Structure formats: structure tokens, C-alpha cells
Amino acid sequence: MSDASYRDAIFSTPLDRVARFSFDEQVVACFPDMIRRSVPGYGQILGMLGLIAGRHLRHGAHVYDLGCSLGAASLALAGQLPPDAFRLTAVDLSPAMVERARETLAAECPEHAIEVIEGDIRALDYRPSGLVILNFTLQFLPPEDREALLARLYAALEPGGVLVLSEKVVDPDERDNAWRVERYHDFKRANGYSELEISQKRTALENVLVPDTLEAHHARLARAGFPRSLTWFQYLNFASLIAFKEA
Ligand SMILES: C[S@@+](CC[C@H](N)C(=O)[O-])C[C@H]1O[C@@H](n2cnc3c(N)ncnc32)[C@H](O)[C@@H]1O
Numbered sequence: 479m480s481d482a483s484y485r486d487a488i489f490s491t492p493l494d495r496v497a498r499f500s501f502d503e504q505v506v507a508c509f510p511d512m513i514r515r516s517v518p519g520y521g522q523i524l525g526m527l528g529l530i531a532g533r534h535l536r537h538g539a540h541v542y543d544l545g546c547s548l549g550a551a552s553l554a555l556a557g558q559l560p561p562d563a564f565r566l567t568a569v570d571l572s573p574a575m576v577e578r579a580r581e582t583l584a585a586e587c588p589e590h591a592i593e594v595i596e597g598d599i600r601a602l603d604y605r606p607s608g609l610v611i612l613n614f615t616l617q618f619l620p621p622e623d624r625e626a627l628l629a630r631l632y633a634a635l636e637p638g639g640v641l642v643l644s645e646k647v648v649d650p651d652e653r654d655n656a657w658r659v660e661r662y663h664d665f666k667r668a669n670g671y672s673e674l675e676i677s678q679k680r681t682a683l684e685n686v687l688v689p690d691t692l693e694a695h696h697a698r699l700a701r702a703g704f705p706r707s708l709t710w711f712q713y714l715n716f717a718s719l720i721a722f723k724e725a
């Protein structure tokens with residue numbers, strides 16, 4: 479990912495009306511900085527994707543990076559695996575994200591077979607694939623649409639295929655949840671966000687990013703067909719799961 483990104487100051491001045499969060503030009507311009515300072519463990523998760531792919535991916539298999547934003551997950555795979563190891567389709571609904579992801583991926587990994595599609599991941603025809611990545615994307619779909627998508631992804635996965643699902647999560651225990659959210663706000667403060675930025679971003683994300691519990695994720699993955707899933711990473715209220723299709 480190019481470091482030519484602006485510092486996220488979107489919520490730094492008082493707004494009369496905090497609009498619903500959207501992945502528009504303004505967010506695209508500072509997205510690498512925003513996600514790095516806002517998602518605990520983001521860099522570690524990206525770093526593990528190549529290792530997971532290295533272990534689970536059949537040589538030359540197809541990979542999907544769904545809700546790719548600027549293509550960081552695709553870039554992480556390309557940085558860790560040779561060009562003939564996989565072919566990849568990255569998809570995002572935001573035209574501004576897609577435009578910049580195309581530029582970045584073409585410049586950074588021209589040898590890899592990576593295409594970037596502008597589209598809705600709920601409406602895509604999926605081809606047989608070995609790995610599907612949903613890195614902080616499912617949380618932005620209406621909750622009622624999540625299971626149907628996962629069932630379609632399960633159907634598209636080849637035997638032995640895996641799905642990596644990273645999400646902001648809530649704790650079913652109210653006190654535990656409050657502790658995690660408070661420490662998450664400390665994490666944001668430590669990364670330079672002000673009280674105003676934290677509170678206005680929280681308002682903007684209400685009913686836009688709708689998090690589930692880890693229990694709800696595992697139960698939904700099971701209903702979608704996955705016989706086995708586990709949480710391989712958690713840092714405060716952010717987690718990553720892996721779900722397996724039988725070999
Ligand atoms: C938090 S970002 C994902 C970050 C990215 N995966 C990464 O690792 O850097 C969520 C992305 O999902 C995209 N998105 C949300 N709903 C979508 C949908 N229905 N179809 C495709 N993309 C969607 C948004 O446009 C946004 O770019």
C-alpha cells in the first residue's frame with residue numbers, strides 16, 4: 479500500500495449533523511491512516527493472510543478479497559506469495575475505493591493476476607475458489623443479508639477451501655463489553671484521536687457498522703454450511719475467524 483495517504487481528520491471539527499459513515503472520496507483519501515489507527519491488530523491480521531494462504535491454498539487456486547477497499551489484503555497476499563500461486567478477484571462497492579485499488583495493485587504487483595471489480599458482493603456470481611477473505615466487510619452488510627452471502631461463499635469454495643472473516647465484535651456480557659470498548663477508546667486516544675473524533679465517528683457508524691458477537695458469527699457460519707470455524711485472533715473488540723470446508 480502506498481503511504482501517500484492523508485492523516486484522518488474527518489471527525490476532528492464539530493459537525494452540526496454527523497452524517498452516516500460512508501466510503502466516499504474523503505474516507506478514501508485517508509483510509510490507510512484511518513484503518514491503521516482504528517483497528518487493533520489490522521497489520522498482524524494482514525501479515526497472517528499470506529501464511530494462511532501458504533498453508534491452505536492449492537497452487538493456482540482462485541482467491542476473493544471481498545470489500546477490498548484499497549486492496550490491502552490482496553497486496554499482503556501478493557507480497558508473500560509468488561505470481562503463479564493464485565489468481566485473485568478483489569471487489570468493492572465504492573467507486574472511489576475501486577479506482578485507487580486498481581492503481582495501487584497495478585503499480586505494486588503487476589506480475590500477479592489480480593482483477594478489481596466494482597460491485598455488490600451480495601450479487602456476484604462466484605467461481606470455484608480456494609480462499610475467500612472478508613476483512614472487516616461483513617459488518618457493513620444489513621444483518622439479514624449476511625447468512626445468504628456466507629452460504630453462497632460456502633458453495634463456491636472448493637473442498638479444503640477456507641474463509642477468513644475479520645470483524646469488530648460485541649461481547650454478550652455487558653460489563654466485559656464495556657471494558658473492551660473503553661480500552662478500545664484508550665487505543666484510539668493513544669493513536670492520536672481526540673474525544674470529539676471518537677464520539678463523532680461512533681455516531682457516524684451507528685446502524686452502519688452493526689457488529690455481532692463471536693458466538694453469533696460461529697453459529698451463522700455453521701448454518702451457512704461450514705462444519706468447523708475458530709477464532710484465530712482477537713485484540714479487544716476486533717477478531718478474525720477462519721472457517722473450513724471439508725476436504
Ligand atoms: C472496512 S472496509 C474493508 C477493509 C479492507 N478489506 C482492508 O483489509 O483494508 C469495508 C469495505 O467494504 C465495502 N463494502 C461494504 N458493503 C459492500 C458490498 N455490499 N459489496 C461490496 N463492498 C462493500 C466498503 O465500500 C468498504 O470499502
Ligand SMILES: O=C(O)C(=O)C[C@]1(C(=O)O)C=C[C@@H](O)C=C1
Pocket residue numbers: 512513516517614646679680683687
Ligand atoms: O473506528 C471505528 O470505530 C471502527 O470500527 C473502525 C472501522 C472498522 O472496523 O471497519 C470503521 C470504519 C473504517 O472503515 C475503518 C475502521
